Amino acid sequence: MSDFFKNFIIPAISVLTAVFVGISNYYISQLKSDLDKQRQQIDELTAVRNVKKLDDDLVFRIYEAVEKSLSGNAKQQQAATALVIVMAPDTLRSQLLQVIGQSESTDSAVKASVAEVLKKEQEFKIEDKTAPVAAPVASTSGTASRGWNVDVFWCERSGESARTQANALEAALKAAGSYGRLRVRLLPDSINSRAGYGLAGYAVRREASEKEAGEQLLAITKKTIGGETPVGVDTVSSATPGYLSAFMCP
Numbered sequence: 016m017s018d019f020f021k022n023f024i025i026p027a028i029s030v031l032t033a034v035f036v037g038i039s040n041y042y043i044s045q046l047k048s049d050l051d052k053q054r055q056q057i058d059e060l061t062a063v064r065n066v067k068k069l070d071d072d073l074v075f076r077i078y079e080a081v082e083k084s085l086s087g088n089a090k091q092q093q094a095a096t097a098l099v100i101v102m103a104p105d106t107l108r109s110q111l112l113q114v115i116g117q118s119e120s121t122d123s124a125v126k127a128s129v130a131e132v133l134k135k136e137q138e139f140k141i142e143d144k145t146a147p148v149a150a151p152v153a154s155t156s157g158t159a160s161r162g163w164n165v166d167v168f169w170c171e172r173s174g175e176s177a178r179t180q181a182n183a184l185e186a187a188l189k190a191a192g193s194y195g196r197l198r199v200r201l202l203p204d205s206i207n208s209r210a211g212y213g214l215a216g217y218a219v220r221r222e223a224s225e226k227e228a229g230e231q232l233l234a235i236t237k238k239t240i241g242g243e244t245p246v247g248v249d250t251v252s253s254a255t256p257g258y259l260s261a262f263m264c265p
Contacts, residue, residue, distance in 0.1 A: 077103050081111055089122035096129055100205045108205075109133065135171075135203040142200060163195045163228050163259055168202040170214060170264035180263045184239045191235060195257070202262065218247040218262045225259065232259050 077098055084095035092115060099111045115121055116129035167184050169177035181199045188197055207214055219236055221229030229248060236246050240263075 073102065074104065074107065077107075077111065081115060084115070085118050085120050089125055092122055092125040093128075096125060096132075100132065101208045105209070109136070132203070132205045135201065136205055139201070139203060139206055142198075163193070163232075163257055165193070165195060165197050165232065166258075166260045167197070167199050168214075168260060168262045168264075169199065170202050170207060170262070171204045172207070173264050177263045177265055180240060180265070181261075184236060184261060184263065187235050187239050188232075202264070207264075214262045214264045216247065216264055217244060218249055218264075220249045220251050220260045220262070222252075222254065223250050228259060232261060236261050 080095045080098055084091040096112070096115055099108060099115070103111055112129050112133055116126050116133065121129075165188060167181045167188075169181035178199070178201075185197050185199050202212070202214065206212060217236065217240060219229055219233045221232070233246060233248060237244075240246070244265075
């Protein structure tokens, strides 16, 4: 009987114990993994909620600044206008600017400034909506941007020198044989302050699939501005077939 316990019962108990421990560890591991996933989801939801709270707080503070400025002086109104332009969500920008511009208590110079901003933004939006988009041709065989629509933007803050360079680039593209639609367009400061813009210096924007045409536009842009001035190349994700853009923002 002693040998039976020693040779059979005890080893069997050891095996069952090991199996039990293994199963327990597996379920404990699964439980820990599930808890970690739940904790991560909670953290993500908390982060989203905190960001939304920050956004709501920001909107409230912008409203508050605009409201206070209407009973303040011209400098306060100028500051509130700048705050709206730079920080307000796109869905509220125009409305808040109109509130400032149409208030009887707003300084006349501030009213004129706001009206000019709204006018330039409206013109920019209309140009974007009415811009025709043509399908790109096949290989351009070395002829720069041939068959592509190109918008050449010049930044308002850069002044007339940027406009002159934009006009020069348009002329250079025409001279290179480009037969797509070419336009020189103003990029207002208020638009350039938004997310997705923030242009400074010189840049060419294209889609990932538009490498050949983008390189040709880049080459002519570099030649136009001259010297060793760097020109950035930005790859955009928005689909605009047959369309490229260049930015003159010295």
